[in-house]
Amino acid sequence: MKEVIVSWSGGKDSAYALSQLLESKDYKVKGLLSTTSEDTGRLPVHEVNRDLLRAQAESLDLPLFEVKLPAEADNITYEQALSGQFNKFKSVGIDTIAYADLYLEDIKHFRDSLVQRLGMNAIYPLWKKDTMAAAVGFLEAGFQAVVTTIDSQKLPDKLTGEIFSKDFVQSLPGNVDPCGENGEFHTFVFDGPIFNHKIEFETGNHFKTMNGRFIHCELK
Template sequence: MKNVIVSWSGGKDSAFVLFKLMRNGEYIIKGLLSTTSEETKRLPIHEVSTSLIQEQATSIGLPLFEVSLPSNANNDLYKKTLKKQFDQFKNNDVYTIIYADLFLEDIKVFRDQLLSEVGMIGEYPLWGRNTSALAEDFISKGFEAIVTTIDAEKLPSEMVGKLYNKSFLENLPEGVDPCGENGEFHTFVFNGPLFQYSIPFSVGETFETVSGRFLHVEIHSS
């Protein structure tokens, strides 16, 4: 059996890949890894608070390893900080990071190069999956998620804050990936077969980042 850490965004793809691993007897899951902002205490782009990410980890029953970076961190600082965390994983006999990437080759190349520099590897159990089938599979397994972020250039504003369900998929504009793999939207999973209990939250106001390019909905622990 192989010790692994799962890269964790709190969204549907990372939740689904973790679900798959937990049903596979070949892996010992040692924890979840999230990258957060020092200033906002949120996951960048997703803009979900770290307290909610921690609540997910608690409900799942796994430790959360948080790598915190300043918002103006350059690529060198990003890599240096992650490598430091990777070295700690290796000290605990973990040499593999699991990612939920589906088909963006440049991201995969970046991850694999960074891991190779510290003697580790990445695995991508969902790589190449048909995203329409994957979205339907996620929903059919009983997962529940809310859309926390949309790219306002690709989706109408009223779609932020919606539940990620069949109705949401049916109303996606033409050309938008059903898993949002091109960054069209991001989600927060609050219930499903991974969780010992549903994550309690309330929905607040919407807000913008990147000069209005991304629209987010505030979700609060409750």
């Protein structure tokens, strides 16, 4: 079996991709990889606190490898930080990272180029899967998630902090991807068939990033 590390945002696509790999006879998951901000202590864009990512990893019984990035890190800084962690993976015979992307060719190209430069390989368990089928499949499998972030140019602010559900998916405008693949929204998974126990949390204040474009719900 090929040993693999899963790129981990704590959201539904990451969890769904992880579940596919855990069921596979071809791969053995050896851990999760997340990048967090040294400044905020949160996962950039999703803005989920690292303590919640660690709680997920503990419930999944998998190690979390955390790469801490300085504020407003550019691509060079990002690559240098990942390079150090990738070298540690390679030193124990792990050379493959799994990403949960669905169809964005430019993102896949960026990831493929990055891992190739750093001497790694990339796999995509959900690649080209119909996004409505992925959203429904995630829910029907028994996963539970909360919406942590919305793009206020695409969705109403009030949806931040809502539970990701079939009603949520069905209420989305036609120009919004059911999985939020274009960044329309992001989620945090707090329970599901691959977790040993539910992640307990409370929703807190809403806050904004990117000059107010993205609305986030604080999770405690």
